[in-house]
Amino acid sequence: MLPGVGVFGTGSTARVLVPLLKAEGFEVHALWAPSDEEASHLAKELGVPFHTSHSDDVLLHQDVDLVCIYVPPSMTRQIAVKALGIGKNVVCEKAATVLDSFKMVTAARYYPQLLSIMGNTLRFLPAFVAMRQLLLEGYVGEVQVCDVRVYGPSLLDQSYGWTCEELMGGGGLHTVGSAIIDLLSYLTDARAHRVHGLLRTFVQQNNLIRGIRHVTSDDFCFFQMLIGGAGSRSGGVCCTVTLNFNMPGSFVHEVMVVGSTGRLVVRGTELYGQCNKSKGEELLLGQSDWAGPEVREMPLPQLRGLSSLVRALRESFQAHEERRSWAQAPVAMAPTFEDGLYVQTVVEAVKRSSCSGEWECVEIMSQEPDPNQNLCEALQRNKS
Numbered sequence: 001m002l003p004g005v006g007v008f009g010t011g012s013t014a015r016v017l018v019p020l021l022k023a024e025g026f027e028v029h030a031l032w033a034p035s036d037e038e039a040s041h042l043a044k045e046l047g048v049p050f051h052t053s054h055s056d057d058v059l060l061h062q063d064v065d066l067v068c069i070y071v072p073p074s075m076t077r078q079i080a081v082k083a084l085g086i087g088k089n090v091v092c093e094k095a096a097t098v099l100d101s102f103k104m105v106t107a108a109r110y111y112p113q114l115l116s117i118m119g120n121t122l123r124f125l126p127a128f129v130a131m132r133q134l135l136l137e138g139y140v141g142e143v144q145v146c147d148v149r150v151y152g153p154s155l156l157d158q159s160y161g162w163t164c165e166e167l168m169g170g171g172g173l174h175t176v177g178s179a180i181i182d183l184l185s186y187l188t189d190a191r192a193h194r195v196h197g198l199l200r201t202f203v204q205q206n207n208l209i210r211g212i213r214h215v216t217s218d219d220f221c222f223f224q225m226l227i228g229g230a231g232s233r234s235g236g237v238c239c240t241v242t243l244n245f246n247m248p249g250s251f252v253h254e255v256m257v258v259g260s261t262g263r264l265v266v267r268g269t270e271l272y273g274q275c276n277k278s279k280g281e282e283l284l285l286g287q288s289d290w291a292g293p294e295v296r297e298m299p300l301p302q303l304r305g306l307s308s309l310v311r312a313l314r315e316s317f318q319a320h321e322e323r324r325s326w327a328q329a330p331v332a333m334a335p336t337f338e339d340g341l342y343v344q345t346v347v348e349a350v351k352r353s354s355c356s357g358e359w360e361c362v363e364i365m366s367q368e369p370d371p372n373q374n375l376c377e378a379l380q381r382n383k384s
Contacts, residue, residue, distance in 0.1 A: 073169030121305030140259025190228025
């Protein structure tokens with residue numbers, strides 16, 4: 001039996017998610033938005049019977065057993081932790097800080113019987129699923145280099161908000177780069193141990209954001225990662241990622257993996273491959289017919305990945321009564337909260353590298369820091 005769903009958010013993802021959930025047989029019972037007016041308008045548009053601007057009203061709704069959280073990153077941790085604490089399954093977007101991610105991990109560990117996953121849809125895109133399988137089968141030989149390019153229009157909202165603020169989780173690195181970091185970990189079955197990055201904010205003001213307000217979130221980001229093989233002579237897989245959100249026109253999304261005997265590349269939603277012995281590049285997985293909604297604000301790879309994620313959710317809940325474990329369910333390929341903590345740690349390391357100009361190590365938080373200790377250290381630095 002499928003659980004009733006409560007959806008948090010009013011952005012493009014939430015607007016697409018509700019119809020996709022309904023198409024797979026889920027009943028969406030409640031919708032949250034920042035204001036009553038916005039909640040009422042969106043609930044009417046999407047056909048959701050209950051709407052509110054108070055998060056507890058959704059979490060305590062008697063028919064809601066699964067909550068999907070697509071809100072600004074600064075709000076994610078609070079809702080996700082509370083949801084798990086009262087026995088709700090959780091699918092959510094990234095948090096704003098490493099500490100927030102750590103608290104989400106702690107909550108998930110307390111309730112292992114509940115579903116708690118990050119909503120990175122790229123893992124579920126059929127092209128990346130096929131790419132991972134071919135990598136495991138040795139299509140490219142030993143993986144040596146991963147190269148990612150994502151170009152598109154501005155990520156800023158029409159008015160000043162969290163997307164403009166780096167400290168609130170805005171910017172290309174946090175919004176899009178985090179999904180790429182997770183994807184590369186998924187494809188290579190390894191994690192980054194050193195990173196080097198550069199962030200820039202080319203558009204600090206525009207026609208709608210002016211005066212004393214300035215954009216602090218990045219619209220251009222380039223970073224390198226060494227993944228896996230920290231103790232080997234090779235140093236691991238070399239990854240380069242370029243994110244540029246100052247390009248008008250069509251959206252570019254390309255992920256290439258190069259190995260000792262060939263290469264694989266996903267362009268948009270299509271998978272291409274070429275072995276050293278082959279004459280040229282061949283199409284391995286084409287673009288299938290898409291019967292879902294078209295959303296201008298959401299790139300096609302994320303849109304189709306979201307559709308596959310919802311399908312995996314439906315199959316997982318239908319089989320859960322028999323398996324009583326999420327480990328063997330289709331949704332098991334989704335990133336966990338631990339994966340979310342890793343990704344946020346890499347994001348913070350890239351930011352540090354952009355400030356220092358040096359390679360930075362990726363060290364995942366193992367325990368919550370003592371705020372009194374941090375205060376003492378800061379006082380000691382001031383004295384010295």
